[in-house]
Amino acid sequence: MDLWYDVATNNSGRPLLRGGEQVVLIQDAVGLYDGKERVEGRQSGRVFLTQQRFVYVDDLNPTGNSVALDLENVASLEYSSGFLKRSPRLVVFVRDGGTRPPGEDITSAGFLTQWVCPICAEKNSTEGKFCDGDSSVQPVCFNCGVPADYELARDSIKYIETNKSTDPTDRDTVVCQSCTFINHKLMKFCEMCGGRLPPRKSHRSKKLFLKTGSLKETPQFFQLSFRKSDGSLFAKAAEKTLNDARQKDIFNQNVAEIDGAAVNPTVKEEELVKKLDKMDLMGINGLEKFRENQLLNNDILFTNALQDLNKLMSLANSIERLYKRESNNSGSSTTAHPYLVVDREKFFTKDSFLDEIAREVYEFAMSEFKDNEIDRNVIVTLVDFYAMYNKSVRIGTGLISPQELRDACQRFPKLGLHDLKLLKVNKRVLCLTSVNSLKFVEERVMEIVQGQPGSDSLKITQVLNEQAKTDNSWAIGIIDEILSSCINNGKLVLDEQMSGMLYYSNTFWSL
Amino acid sequence: MGQKGSKIEITETDRAVLQLKRSKDDIHRFSRRTDELISTEKLQLKKLIKENPKDYKSNLRVRLLLKKIHYQSHLLQQASDQLVNLENMLANIEFKLVEVQFLQGLQRGNEILTKLNKEFDNVDEVMDNVQEQIQYQEEINNTLSQSVIGVDNFEEEIDKELDDLDKEINPVSEIEMPSVQNLPELPLKNAPLSESADNTKGAKKEEGDGELIALSS
Amino acid sequence: MEFPPIHSFPPLYTRQPNKLVRNKQLETWAGIILDNAKKLHRWEIDKTGRFERGGPSIFTSESIGRAVPQLFINEIWRHMQRNNQIILRDESLQWGVLDDADADASFYVLWRPLDAWTSLILEWFDTANQMGKVVTFYELAQGDESLDCEFHGIPEPLLLRILKPLVKRGRATMLKGDNDQYVAIKVV
Numbered sequence: 001m002d003l004w005y006d007v008a009t010n011n012s013g014r015p016l017l018r019g020g021e022q023v024v025l026i027q028d029a030v031g032l033y034d035g036k037e038r039v040e041g042r043q044s045g046r047v048f049l050t051q052q053r054f055v056y057v058d059d060l061n062p063t064g065n066s067v068a069l070d071l072e073n074v075a076s077l078e079y080s081s082g083f084l085k086r087s088p089r090l091v092v093f094v095r096d097g098g099t100r101p102p103g104e105d106i107t108s109a110g111f112l113t114q115w116v117c118p119i120c121a122e123k124n125s126t127e128g129k130f131c132d133g134d135s136s137v138q139p140v141c142f143n144c145g146v147p148a149d150y151e152l153a154r155d156s157i158k159y160i161e162t163n164k165s166t167d168p169t170d171r172d173t174v175v176c177q178s179c180t181f182i183n184h185k186l187m188k189f190c191e192m193c194g195g196r197l198p199p200r201k202s203h204r205s206k207k208l209f210l211k212t213g214s215l216k217e218t219p220q221f222f223q224l225s226f227r228k229s230d231g232s233l234f235a236k237a238a239e240k241t242l243n244d245a246r247q248k249d250i251f252n253q254n255v256a257e258i259d260g261a262a263v264n265p266t267v268k269e270e271e272l273v274k275k276l277d278k279m280d281l282m283g284i285n286g287l288e289k290f291r292e293n294q295l296l297n298n299d300i301l302f303t304n305a306l307q308d309l310n311k312l313m314s315l316a317n318s319i320e321r322l323y324k325r326e327s328n329n330s331g332s333s334t335t336a337h338p339y340l341v342v343d344r345e346k347f348f349t350k351d352s353f354l355d356e357i358a359r360e361v362y363e364f365a366m367s368e369f370k371d372n373e374i375d376r377n378v379i380v381t382l383v384d385f386y387a388m389y390n391k392s393v394r395i396g397t398g399l400i401s402p403q404e405l406r407d408a409c410q411r412f413p414k415l416g417l418h419d420l421k422l423l424k425v426n427k428r429v430l431c432l433t434s435v436n437s438l439k440f441v442e443e444r445v446m447e448i449v450q451g452q453p454g455s456d457s458l459k460i461t462q463v464l465n466e467q468a469k470t471d472n473s474w475a476i477g478i479i480d481e482i483l484s485s486c487i488n489n490g491k492l493v494l495d496e497q498m499s500g501m502l503y504y505s506n507t508f509w510s511l
Numbered sequence: 512m513g514q515k516g517s518k519i520e521i522t523e524t525d526r527a528v529l530q531l532k533r534s535k536d537d538i539h540r541f542s543r544r545t546d547e548l549i550s551t552e553k554l555q556l557k558k559l560i561k562e563n564p565k566d567y568k569s570n571l572r573v574r575l576l577l578k579k580i581h582y583q584s585h586l587l588q589q590a591s592d593q594l595v596n597l598e599n600m601l602a603n604i605e606f607k608l609v610e611v612q613f614l615q616g617l618q619r620g621n622e623i624l625t626k627l628n629k630e631f632d633n634v635d636e637v638m639d640n641v642q643e644q645i646q647y648q649e650e651i652n653n654t655l656s657q658s659v660i661g662v663d664n665f666e667e668e669i670d671k672e673l674d675d676l677d678k679e680i681n682p683v684s685e686i687e688m689p690s691v692q693n694l695p696e697l698p699l700k701n702a703p704l705s706e707s708a709d710n711t712k713g714a715k716k717e718e719g720d721g722e723l724i725a726l727s728s
Numbered sequence: 729m730e731f732p733p734i735h736s737f738p739p740l741y742t743r744q745p746n747k748l749v750r751n752k753q754l755e756t757w758a759g760i761i762l763d764n765a766k767k768l769h770r771w772e773i774d775k776t777g778r779f780e781r782g783g784p785s786i787f788t789s790e791s792i793g794r795a796v797p798q799l800f801i802n803e804i805w806r807h808m809q810r811n812n813q814i815i816l817r818d819e820s821l822q823w824g825v826l827d828d829a830d831a832d833a834s835f836y837v838l839w840r841p842l843d844a845w846t847s848l849i850l851e852w853f854d855t856a857n858q859m860g861k862v863v864t865f866y867e868l869a870q871g872d873e874s875l876d877c878e879f880h881g882i883p884e885p886l887l888l889r890i891l892k893p894l895v896k897r898g899r900a901t902m903l904k905g906d907n908d909q910y911v912a913i914k915v916v
Contacts, residue, residue, distance in 0.1 A: 454738065487744075487745055487746055488745075488746060489746075490746050490748060490749050493739040493742075493744055493746075493749060494739055494742050494744060494745065495738040495739045495741070495742050495794075496742040496743075502738070504737070504738065504739050506749065508734050508737065508752075508756070509744075509749045509752035509753060509756070511748050511749065518898070519898070519899075519900070519901045519914065519916055521901060521903065521914065525862050525903070525914060526903075528861070528862045529862045529864070529903050529905075529911075529912050532862060532863070532864045532867060532912065533864060533866075533905065533911065533912075535867075536864050536866040536867060536870075536871075539866070539870070539871065539872075540866070540870075543870075605861070
């Protein structure tokens with residue numbers, strides 16, 4: 001189970017992915033099996049298939065009990081469908097000698113191996129179990145740095161089982177690699193030589209994998225049991241992802257950095273900077289070089305920031321130019337005047353603010369509708385007008401509430417703005433109208449109905465707006481209100497049909 | 512409400528009439544139905560004949576239908592007769608009722624007449640009485656008027672006075688009439704008329720000769 | 729059936745929302761019904777506006793393709809009932825109870841008011857010299873004597889209702905037939 005490492009999740013139970021990692025598929029109601037046995041406590045959860053790993057997120061305890069397995073460690077996949085009561089499973093064969101990702105938390109089984117290096121005779125103590133395995137996986141002597149051969153070191157091997165984790169990172173000190181000074185565990189750079197200290201999640205473990213748990217020779221495998229669904233889709237997706245990952249042969253491709261340490265120094269900026277290798281970091285020279293590197297990095301950062309800022313400025317400029325061009329096109333004299341912005345904060349009392357708003361509303365309404373040839377016959381519902389006004393005038397300067405608009409409109413007579421008034425049509429609908437417009441539109445509607453008896457409100461609106469020949473037309477809602485008021489005062493009669501309401505002129509039953 | 516006065520009685524005759532009328536109604540209904548039936552069957556017959564223009568005479572259905580129609584018509588006839596009978600009966604009854612009324616009226620009138628006539632028994636006696644009384648009265652009158660003697664015969668003087676009175680009155684009543692003598696003659700149109708006119712005026716002709724003659728020529 | 733031009737006016741078939749206009753509309757329908765009843769000489773009409781079974785309803789117009797919905801038809805009936813232009817055939821039915829279940833419910837159309845009918849019949853009794861005589865209902869309605877009269881063909885239950893006031897006034901009595909129903913009347 002070593003291959004599975006704890007993975008951090010956020011509060012809502014979703015796993016925190018690495019930078020650049022993308023989720024391919026999510027499957028829920030999955031249970032985890034180690035070999036053929038069930039893993040306790042990990043039987044109901046979701047499995048996220050990402051481009052790099054399988055992540056199991058437990059349902060009951062997502063934050064504490066979630067684990068992940070890197071696809072790098074997967075040798076092959078096999079899908080077995082359900083049989084009678086057994087649920088369908090995806091069998092994940094893991095590779096021998098797989099690695100744990102760097103910088104992840106290790107829950108070791110608590111084995112410690114003490115051995116003597118055959119070259120320099122230093123006692124080493126490493127995690128895990130040093131067994132006969134591949135030559136690729138050999139512990140490195142900390143003194144001379146030579147990887148140990150199992151055969152040569154075999155005699156000196158002692159296995160210590162520890163219950164608590166003997167992870168060196170659990171200690172509260174860190175030994176500097178270059179000067180062997182013992183630093184505090186939280187230090188990143190050695191106090192003495194300034195060299196970079198290895199991150200707490202030690203890189204060492206990269207080289208140290210050993211087979212743990214059972215010492216079986218049989219190929220190890222895990223199973224994902226799909227409780228609810230077929231699992232075949234997941235299996236296929238997993239295969240595909242695995243193949244993709246292998247083909248690219250770049251594992252952790254999109255990972256930019258792991259725990260602060262950049263993994264792939266292929267970023268452009270770093271090309272400018274001389275790579276400081278280990279030797280460079282020693283001594284005063286090292287210090288100086290180190291400082292230089294820092295400064296250079298800062299410069300690069302600043303330059304980037306300034307570039308971004310420039311871009312932003314140019315964008316703002318182009319927007320302004322665009323705006324100016326547009327307003328020039330309309331060609332009216334209003335662009336010459338600076339626009340008076342009615343800002344909420346600039347008024348002492350709500351009253352005066354509303355007055356100003358009222359004036360602005362009035363101006364806006366008149367300028368909007370004055371294209372109307374027919375003598376400024378404006379009639380628009382307050383709702384429509386509210387939308388228009390807010391969207392066009394008040395976007396930057398603070399939207400006004402419907403109540404405020406209504407109050408403002410009610411101030412028109414008080415302020416001496418007599419062309420428009422707020423009218424309650426049919427005792428229900430508030431409209432902004434110019435003086436005679438209600439009557440005017442009513443007359444037009446009557447004319448149309450007399451000319452074409454049996455029209456519905458849609459048709460009337462269409463005809464009316466055709467006749468008006470302007471862009472500014474009367475909304476169908478207004479027409480509906482007018483029709484209903486005509487019905488109420490007996491000028492029109494109604495024919496109700498499946499297709500809608502048709503209106504006729506009331507010739508027989510006139511009041 | 513105390514008024515229940517005008518309750519109309521239903522006599523036995525009424526009930527009898529009701530029964531008759533109901534029978535009449537039934538027959539009427541029946542005859543109407545039969546009539547309709549006959550007309551529909553006739554239509555049917557016509558249709559059948561149209562369908563088989565050649566052999567309708569031998570077609571059993573046609574013949575049957577025709578027989579049926581005949582029978583129905585016969586029934587109808589009978590029904591009508593009965594109807595007529597009933598109606599007659601009813602009419603009789605009605606008339607009889609009227610007659611009864613009439614008779615009753617007569618009877619009653621008779622009774623009253625006899626009653627009244629009885630009053631006339633005493634008439635003769637009364638008449639004799641009355642005559643006697645009148646005679647008696649006349650005798651008394653005569654007797655009373657003869658009683659006083661030596662009364663002057665004022666009759667002549669009375670007559671004179673009356674004559675005087677008369678004269679006083681009479682000259683007033685004499686109307687001054689213009690004399691007829693100076694009248695011109697009437698224009699003579701027709702000879703016979705003029706002759707007759709002449710004849711009538713012939714008596715006065717002597718006085719007014721000259722002028723008259725002049726005129727008549 | 730003959731119809732005035734308004735019968736081809738589609739809004740006639742829709743219940744008008746305006747109250748005053750609706751009153752006039754109801755009046756119009758009442759007029760149409762009474763006129764047609766008079767011309768066709770029919771006294772009965774059913775709930776859906778048919779004078780005879782299986783015949784066309786007065787409330788549909790083929791030419792303009794409109795029909796009055798039954799709900800509004802009921803309103804028309806109520807209106808006419810209020811004005812005594814229509815009476816329910818089955819007196820035991822309460823109008824409020826009337827619903828779709830009573831599909832057979834039908835009305836008598838009084839294109840003359842009830843008491844006008846009574847007077848008319850009384851007149852006939854006079855002119856036809858039937859005073860004081862027993863006359864059956866059948867005779868009155870279907871007999872040859874009444875062939876020229878307006879009330880020829882009147883249904884007998886309606887006749888009964890027309891003649892009842894005479895009995896009440898004390899001018900007539902009714903006679904029962906064999907099956908204990910009134911069949912004849914005698915007027916004085």
